[in-house]
Amino acid sequence: MRETFGEYIKRLRSEHGFTLTQLAAKLDLDSANLSKIENNKREFDEKRLTLLSKVFDLDIAKLRTEFFSDFIAKKIYENNCDEETLVLAEEKVAYLKSKNS
Template identity: 60%
Template sequence: MEANFGEYIRKLRTENGLTLTQLGAKLGIDSGALSKIETGKKEFDEKCLDNLANAFNLNIDKLKVEYFGDQFAKKMYAYNCSTETLIVAEEKVNYLKNINAKQGELEF
């Protein structure tokens, strides 16, 4: 785990010997924007997660864990939330999954 998602991307990029321009081309963003993402001055667009996974042959589910974990941590820090927030969020996710599963069931 890196300190933030931008640092995670920089680590992947440098370990794979890619320049900002090369990775930016794979992600569909310019090198200046990618540089700002890596330094934490700009947020990574979640729409590019699939491209990032493909660029480095990463498991998309693990990549989502890294990305959304970073997003949750930033929000929790910004609003001074306790870790209890994560427990409540997990309960809400389970509730939403349960509701969606029930909506998919048809009774005859």
């Protein structure tokens, strides 16, 4: 995906014909906060992912992938990390999985 998670939510909202106020109510947010999320001025709360998946009938695993990939990309960008950061992160994930198996 070549959009931020906030832009993704905005696109879904538009495609489904929801106003900002309507979607905000379904997500138990006020419309000002949803607007900030859609415009990348505020982060989406991970705790609302399940609710978002239900509103738009999305696969929760795919939605979590979109959410966390955006989170990771922003952190790497904000901290001016190089591509080696992702390689090392993948190695650490593999290590954590093997350790907890």
